[in-house]
Structure formats: structure tokens, C-alpha cells
Amino acid sequence: MSILLVLEETSGKIRRASWEALAAATLLAPAESITAVVIGATTESLAREAAEKSVSKVIRVEHPLLAQYTADSFCAALQQLIQSQDATKWVVFAHTYQARDYAPALACRMGQVLIGDVVGIGEGPVFTRQLMQGRLNGSYRHSGNGPCFVSVQAGASRADTGAGPRGTKAPVELFSPNLDATQIRTKPSEPFRGSEQTVDLGSAQRIVSVGRGIKDAQNLPMVQELATALGAELAASRPICDNGWLPMERQVGSSGQTVAPRLYLAVGISGAIQHLVGMKGSQCIVAINKDPDAPIFEVSDYGIVGDLFEVVPALTEAVKAAKQ
Amino acid sequence: MKIAVAIKQVPERDAPVRIAPSANWIEERELQWAMNEPDAYALEEALLLKEQAGSEVIVVSAGPERVGSTIREALAKGADRAIHILCDDLNGRDALGVARLLAAVIKQENPDLVLTGLQSEDVGLGQTGVIVAELLGLPHATMILRVEKTDAGLRVKRELEEGWFQSIELPTPAVLTMQSGGNKLRYATLMGIKRAKTKELRTVTAAELGADSAPTVVLEQIAAPKKQKSTQMLPGSAKEAAAALVEKLKTEARVL
Amino acid sequence: MIILLPNLAEPQHFSTFESGLFAALAAASIWAFWRRFGPIFSKILQSKKDPGFQLFPIGRRVRDFVWEVMCQAKVIRERPLVGVAHALVFWAFCAFALVTLNHCATIFGLGFLDPAGRFGRVFFYVAALFAAACAVAIFGLFLRRFVARPKWLGAVSWESGLIALLIFALMVTYLAAFFVPGASTAARLLWWAHTITLLAFLPLIPHTKHLHLILSPFTIFLSRGGFAEIPPLVGDEDFGLVTGKDLTQLISLQTYSCVECGRCMEDCPANNTGKLLNPKEIVLGLRGYLNEYGPHSEEPLLSKYNSQEAAFECTTCGACEFQCPVGIEHVPIIVGLRRGAVNTGAWQDDQGAKLFLALERGSNALGMSAAERDKFIEKNALPLFDGTQEYCLWLGCMGAYDPRGREIVVALVRVMRFLGASFGVMRKERCTGDPVRRLGNDLLFQQLAEANLEALAQSETKKIISICPHCVRTIQEDWKAYGTPPEVEHHSEFLARYASQLPPVRDREKIVFHDPCYLGRYRGVYEEPRKVAALAGDVVEAPRSHERSFCCGAGGGLVFLGEEKGERVSHVRAEELAATGASVVGTACPFCNTMFRDAFADAFAAKGEGAPELMDIAQLAARGLPE
DSSP, rough: HHHHHEEEETTEOHOOOOOHHHHHTTTTOGGGGGEEEEEEEEOOHHHHHHHHHHHHHHEEOOOGGGSSSHHHHHEEEEHHHHHHSSSSSEEEEEEEEHHHHHHHHHHTTTTOEEEEEEEETTTEEEEEEEEEGTEEEOOOOESSSHHHHEETTTTTSOTTSSSSSOSSSOOOOEEEOOOOOGGGEEEEEOEEESSSSSOGGGGOOOEEEEEEGSSSGGHHHHHHHHHHHHOOOOOHHHHHHHHTTTOOBBBBSTTTTTOOOOOOOOOOSSOOHHHHHTTTOOOOOEEEOOTTTOOGGGSSSEEEESSSSHHHHHHHHHHHHHHH | OOOOOEOOEEOOOTOOOEEEEETTSOOTTTTOEEOHHHHHHHHHHHHHHHHHOOOOEEEEEEEEEHHHHHHHHHHHTTEEEEEEEEEEEESSSHHHHHHHHHHHHHHHOOOEEEESSSOSSSSSSOHHHHHHHHHTTTOOEEEEEEEEOOSEEEEEEEEOSSTTEEEEESSSSSEEEEEESHHHHHHHHHHHHHHHHHHHHEEEHHHHHHHOHHHHHHEEEEEOSSOOOOEEEEEOHHHHHHHHHHHHHHHOOOOO | GGGGGGOOOSSSSOOOHHHHHHHHHHHHHHHHHHOOOOOOHHHHHBBBBEEEEEOSSHHEEEHHIIIIISSOOHHHSSSSSHHHHHHHHHHHHHHHHHHHHHHHHTTTTTOOOOOOOOHHHHHHHHHHHHHHHHHHHHHHHHHIIIOOGGGGOSSSSHHHHHHHHHHHHHHHHHHHHTOOTTHHHHHHHHHHHHHHHHHHHHHHHHHHHGGHHHHHHHHHHHHHOHHHHHHHHOSTTTTTTTTGGBBBHHHHHHHHHHOOHHHHTOOOOOHHHSOOOHHHHHHHEEEEEEEHHHHTOBSTTTTTTSHHHHEEEEEEOOHHHHHOOOOOHHHHHHHHHHHHHHTTTTOOOOOHHHHHHHHHHHHSOOOHHHHHHHHHHTTTOOBBBOSSSSSSEEOHHHHHHHHHHHHHHHHHHHHHHHHTOOOESSSOOOOSSHHHHHTOHHHHHHHHHHHHHHHHTTTOOOEEEEEHHHHHHHHHTTTGGGGGOOEEEEHHHHHHHHHSSOOOOOOEEEEEEEOOOOTTTTOOOOOOHHHTTTTTTEEEEOSSOGGGOOOSOOOGGGGGSSOOSOHHHHHHHHHHTTTTTTTEESSHHHHHHHHHHHHHHHHHHHSOOOOEEEHHHHHHHHTTOOO
């Protein structure tokens, strides 16, 4: 009943999502049967970081050809690793872009099917994942023989429960796969940023949007401060951009951008239909407005009725406090 | 260049979904259907490549009778011909079972490029394209926004997390799964629909393809999420409401 | 009395030379006429046959002909003074038909009206009265064109001046003949002067906009009828107006009938806010196209003579078509050009594509989730229509998703409940297809119309009530192409019917009512909404109201295409409404409502004053209800 937990690296550290996956893995089996896997060309420091966590063992899968991620190299290396291990029951990943790129192929190579994007694990085990754009939940069960591949959605479990340091360090092993440059068919470039000069509201994860309630351009810095604290882009409804207080490219609505961030915070926006159509797809909508009948509350998940000149600074403080 | 585009028919995005009595799928009667949006982007990319380089675009779709309407829509938008894999048990198959069907047909066509959407809007597995690549033994790349033909093969723009991108070069034939939003979709036109009538639409059955359908992963049950979306008003002073909001965003909505 | 007046002087005998000269001149005149008119005539005839054209029932055609051509009713109604002047010229021409025939016959000794005979005398005197009136009228029209110069008429045209002069000369040479002796040289000279004027006039007709003299009676008689009616597409190769091959006989006839009077521009929202679109130029553009390329050309219509940009600036408000005195049907032409561009995929517009894709993939033009509609229905405990209720309350996209539109529905529901009218809403509605119909997307429109018709038939709906004039129009008229729609009425008609049973409001407001294009011009409903508004206050009129109401800018799908360039139509109209000093602007269309809401917010936020309150008539009617 052992688990292989494949950790993912970003800027020399293990990604937070991987620790959430670890928390989820403990729902499948106790920490004593979890083996953490780090993968790359040099994995020493990653292994050190992983060994701090409540895992029974850390395996360093190391090869020069693993320096940069490619689906071909990762699949080949991990396939060899899994085949070298006895009785691996679960292979767990964080459901990241990288895992989505290779885990289905890896599972397929082993005659398996990944249960991806898991948001909950119940008795059985039964894996819950969302269907129909989140309108329904589906319960999945693995019915085949051999290892079961699972990728866990970020936010499904809390990284700070169950994955805390245990005091002792887990042992670290080295695994050197046989890789050949000819196996790797794709040539990825170094990552680059999207063009900086124009804001891309469409891909923003968080947006703070401001409307007519702000009254004057000189009040904008107050909202900007909240946006900065949240790590959000600043956007606006039409009148703000019409007045030239913010550039047109920051306008959300039928004559501007259509956005779908994870968090959309509407400040002083009443919620005319022209605006709603531009942001209704947001995952979580928060509205701050002094009019309790403002239509924006109809589409919001959370609402605060109040004077934005009081609520916004208070919220900025609360966000900053929460981050510390 | 010969391009195969795998498309899926899914319930219309805003269709009210109800759970079927079997409790392991949705009630399909009275549903309206549409082309899966990421697949529509895959088709769009194929059509753009066709306009630039004169490729042949072949649409492949698996599903019951009703899928025909989506296939015709793809033909109307400019695909050259289509293959309908007739199967009534698509929902009972796992990603591998579906990919086997598609791979079997695509293999016969031997295309230079296979495009499909990143994921479906109904079950959202996001695996089919990658598994098709694996089954066909082809290199693949996912979350692609743009495709460029080069002398050696392809150069594609891949989306990474948090506003990063990367470009990838890969040889053809290859499989790409397309992210939404890389291009602007074209709308279906009356002329396209009329012209589509004369295009070839071949039907094969899943049985003829002999692709195994026994699932490794089974969808046992579906249910409505416990919490329905309704507005929670946070009362109290500005400070209290702000604190309450931050707590909710952290623990309930998990967006902080 | 008549006995005392002089007779019309006519030469008694003509020499052979004179008759020869006349015959030669007449032949030349007719030749010059036909040289120009023949090709026009054949272009019209060679154009595509109008699909579905039927001459019968002919009663409507005769009625239109008598009213609009013989009585000149439309010409007079829209511009009374100028209209009467025009009518006098027209009637004089009618009276002169016999005079002129007789005039030409006399040279061959075949005159059939005896100036001294009883009938001849009476007839010539009646004609003289018309001639005098005509001379005065044409002089007045001449002054208008060359001195007053209203902008509708465009640049000064020498040909109009020449024509006026010729008409004036015709009348004067006729009238003068009453004051010379019958056998005098003067009489002979007048005869020749009249004749030469006449023969000069004839070839000028087809060379100038006076072609309408010949064509417009036919245009009016043969018109499709109805208002802004979009004809069906027929066969697999009909995508609307793409090339010259798609121009039908009626369209060609209409383009050559245009008299360039500019009435169509007067209330055109696009033209009045500095847009490219000018309905007159659309028609003249097609005429230019036909002149250069002819009706068999494969040259695209939207290129040299008409622009795609202009075609997509039309709000389909119909102010042009409503006013046109020669029977040109602008809206079907403009929508036809759009159909040609959209059905072939030539129109590429980000917002437009967004709208089409929203309706390809979803049920409403706003791209909202249908679950939002369900939530609204649930929250307000709206009963579902099950076939037992009297009315199916059609929410429409605005009523189901727009917060303000919902308020209108809620108000109407309150009134219906108060009146004890039974109603239910559809479990699922799709957009009626209004915006895509007007934008020319026939594929999408057909899908939407068919899906809705099927759902309504299944639910056994007999009667629909809607707060949206666009829904009403589309359901009643446009869906006919794909089935038999249920009876449908706008809520203003329902509310007006029961107005006497509704308690009036105590605090009365000053209300200015804005006529929505699709309720007024399209449906002819003007008094009902006013009657409802009057429950809550005193109704005043905007400078442009009823048939001449000025569009809010939303129609024709334009509300979904983002903001237009330059001056905004909605702002122009909103200011006009606010300037009446009314405390409430009454609307009867959720699109007008949303356009003005935006406009007022912009205009009055800047000024720091309170805007007039914007209320739908349903909300006004609900004001007097007990809480």
C-alpha cells in the first residue's frame, strides 16, 4: 500500500501545491508509506526540503536530461522509477500544468488512467472531481489492477495540515534513470513573460474593479493599494475609463474586456448589465457598495454594504495582516 | 499538411443540468448541445493553418447520433471532411477508452498534425489529447495558444502558470491540445452550412474499430455540490466586515 | 360666368412643314428619353425575380396607390407645406395628361377637345386652375431649393432648377394662351413654346431624379407591404444581398425611384450623429452599382458604392422607410446587405462574433448562464407556464438577466397579480433572435426561432405577453418564416386594456414618454403606453414623438456591438427627453431603458444634477398599487 508522491519544483523550491498533494495523500495511506519523489538534474536541495516533511522516504530521480521539463524525459524517468518499486498502489501529483502535460501519458504507458483534478478524497477511496464547470461533482473509483494515478487540485486540501515537519528527517535515495537524448522529441524554450506594457485582464487571477462610487480620480490610489495587497490587477467599469481616470484597456464589460479571475472584487460598482456580462464568469465575486439593492449583489458570493471609503482601507489592512 | 481535429459535443454551457435516475450521468433529454469550446479553438487553429498553407482539415468526433450536428457545424466552419465514430457509451468510457477510439481512426488517416481542445467542458478530464499522442507514439504539447509551421516541424506557444509562456519546437507528426483564447473564433454561417452538405461525412462504429472500452476508472455517481451559490452579506462595522471577508476568502472561497 | 371668360387660344391650322417639324422633334425627344430610360427599364426587368412576390390580394395595393400616389398623403403628412406644393404640381400633371394629348394631336388636326365646346371649355378652365396653382407651387419649391436650401437636399443641383423652370414655362405658356386671340401669331408662338418645353422635358425625366414621376407610382403599387419586412431567402444560393445578382426587381425599381428628397435622413439616428451611414446614399449607392455593373454582376455590393461599415451602423429604427414618399423599403435593403456580409462570413467584428458565439453556444444574447434566469424566477416565485394559464409571460434576455429589466418584469407581475390575470413563464427560453435577425445571421435566427417555436408548441402556448417590443415584433412577424407563432402582445397593450381597473397614483409626475421604434413605427402602438403612463402623471411630448420618435440607438443588434464611434445616439435622445423638463422619462422597452440609464448617468453625473427618473410604463402602472 505504498504511495509515490511526485513533487514539483519552482525556482529551486518545492511548489506549495505539492504539499497540498501530500496532505491529500495522507488520506489514502499513512505517512509511513509515502515516498516523496523529486526530479531534475540536481535535486539535492529539493530532497532536503522534502525530507523535512512527514514522508517515509525521499527519492531523487536525477539525470542531466531532466534539467528542463519535457514530457518525454519525465515520463521515461518516472516509468522506470515506478517499475523499480514494489507494490506501488498510488502515484500522486499536484494537478499543475506540468502534471497535466505528462501524467496522463505516464499513466497510459502503464495501462492506467489518471484520476485528475481531484478536489476531495472519501472512503473507499472515492475521488471527487468537478463536472460541468463546477455545477456537479462526480465520484470516481479506480477499478483496475496496478498503480492508481491521482492528481490533486490546489486548494482541495490545506497544505498546513498533515504535512508539517516531523522533527526527524526522512532518508534520501538516489535513482538514476536511463535516458537518451534521442528519446526527447520536444525542445522547449526558457519561459518568458507575456508582453508587459499592456495589462492582460483576461488572464489575471485576481481583479479589483472600481466603479462610479469612487467619485474622484484622486481616490483611486486607495483602491490601488488594496489591489496591490491582494496581488490583483486594477480594473474599472465604463464611466471610470470614459473619464480617463484609467486606461480603456482596464475596462471590464460589454464594451471592454471579458474576464474570469478566481477573485473579482467590485468596489462601488452598481452592476449594470453591461458590466455584469464582462465578469459573470469569475469564480468568486465580492461586492462593496453602499446601496443594499445594487444589482451587483445579485451575482456576488460575498457582499459588504457600506461606505467604500471606510471598507476599502479596512480591507487592505486585513489582507496585509492575513499575509503576515 | 494534413490536420486531424478531434472535437467533442458537450451540453450547451448554460444548459440547466439535471442528474439522471441512474445517478451516474446527467439527464440528456431536452439538453441543447454545442461544440466543446477548447475544441472550437483547435478547429480554428486548424482552419487558420489551412488558410495559410493549404492544409486538409479532417474532423473526428465520437458519440451518438446527435454528434452529427456538431460535426456539420465544424464542416460549415471550413473543415474539409469528417469522420463520426458512432458510439453510445462515450460517458461510460474513461479517458483511455475514448482516446483509443480517436487514435484508431486518426491512425488510418496518418495526419501530420493532430489538434484537439485542452479539455472538455462537461467532464473536463483534460487527458484525451495527451493519451492519443501516447497511443500513436507521437510527441505532444499541451495548452497551446499558437502554432507556427517551421521547416523542421512546428513551433508552438505554450501557456504556463501565472502569466508565463514558453515556446516549444517539435517535429511532425505531433499532437497539440489547444488552450481557449489564442485566436478569435469564427461564427458559423449560412453559406458554410449549405456548402457543408456536399462534404464527406464518414461514419464508423466503435465496434468496427475494435477499441477496448472496459474502464479502469469508473464514474460511480454524480451529485450537486452541497453549497449553492448565494450571496453572503457580511454585516458589522467596516473593520469587522473586512476581517470576516478575508477569513471567508481564505477558508471558504480559497482565493487568497 | 364661363361665357364671359376668354377661350384657350389654339392655332387652327398647321402647315405640313410644321407637322413634319413636330414629328421630327417629338421623335428626337422620345428617342432621347428611351435611350436613357430603356437601359434602366431593362436593368429593372433583368434583376432577380422577387421571391414570394404576389400581386394579389390587390386591394391593399390599390388602397396604397390611391392614398400615397393620388392623394399624396405621405408626402403631405411628413412635410405639410412642401407636401401640398408637391401635390399641386402632381395634380396639375394629372390634369394635363388630357390637355397635353390634345395639344399634340392638334398639329395633325386631330384635336379632340374643342376650346369653344362645353366640355373643352370646362376642362381647360379646370386645368388652368391647376396650372396656376402649380406655377405658384413650383416657384415656391424653387425658392426652397435655391434660397432656403434645407440640408436634406444636399448640394444645389442645376437640373432641379432647369426642371422647375421647364414646369413653370409649361404652365405659363398654357395660361398665356387664354389671353391671346385664337388665330393669332401669338397663339401659334405659344403653342410652339409649350410644345418645345414639353419635348425638352420628356428626355430630362430619365436623366434626373424626376424619373420618380414614372417609376414611383409603380414602386408604391408593387411594394412588399408591411413595414421593414425582411423577405425570405430562397434556395441554396441565396445569402442576402451579396452581388448584383441578388438585387431583386423591386429593389432595382426602388433604387431608380429615389427622388433624393432626404426625408429618410431627417430622423436617421446614424446620420444625425455623424456616422457614415446615410440611408439615401445606400439607395443611391445601389443605383450607382446598377448603372456601372448592372444586375448580373458578381462584383460585391459592399465595395465601391456602399460600405460595410455604413450597413452595420443602422439601428433598423425604420425612420427612413417610414417617411419615404416613393415607397423605398430601406430596412430590408440594409438588412439584406448585412445578410450578405454575415451569411458569407465577410463581416468580421469582434463584438458581433461574440454575440453570435454566445447564441451558438447558449440561450441568451447576453451570454449569461441560464441558471441566473432560474434564480430570478425562483426568487420572485414566478409560476411556470403549464398550458392552463392565460398568458405566457415571455421574459426575454433583458427581462431575465438585466437587473433593470427584471424590475420591469417584477412590476408587470405585480400588476398582473393585482388584476387577477393568470400567467406563467417558460421553463427555458432562448433569445427570440431579434439581434441576429437584424444583423443578418439567418442561420442562427432560424435555429433560435425553430427551437422557441417548438418549445412553445409543446407547452401549448396561446398568448404571449412581453415587456420587450423587439421580442414582440420578432415573435409575431419574423418567426412566421419558420412556423406559426402564438398570438403576442406588448405589455402596454395589456396594461392599457385594464387601465381603468388600476388605481391612479396620488403624487402625479410630469412624464415624457419615449416611443420605442419597435412599438411605434413597427407596431403602430402609440396611445396605449401613454394611457398607462397617464395613470401616474401628466404626459408631455418630446419634440420628436410618435411616428417621428428618435431612436435610442440600441436596435438592429447595435446594443451588442459596443459603443459606436463619435456622438452617441442614446445621449442625443436622452438630452432631448430631459430638456422637456419632465421629472420622469417613461419607456416601454428594456433596451431604451438601459441606453438612457447609461446616458443619464454620464450626462448628469458630470453636471452634478439629478437626472429625470427612468421608469417603464409597467413600473408607472404599479406605482398606484397597494403595497
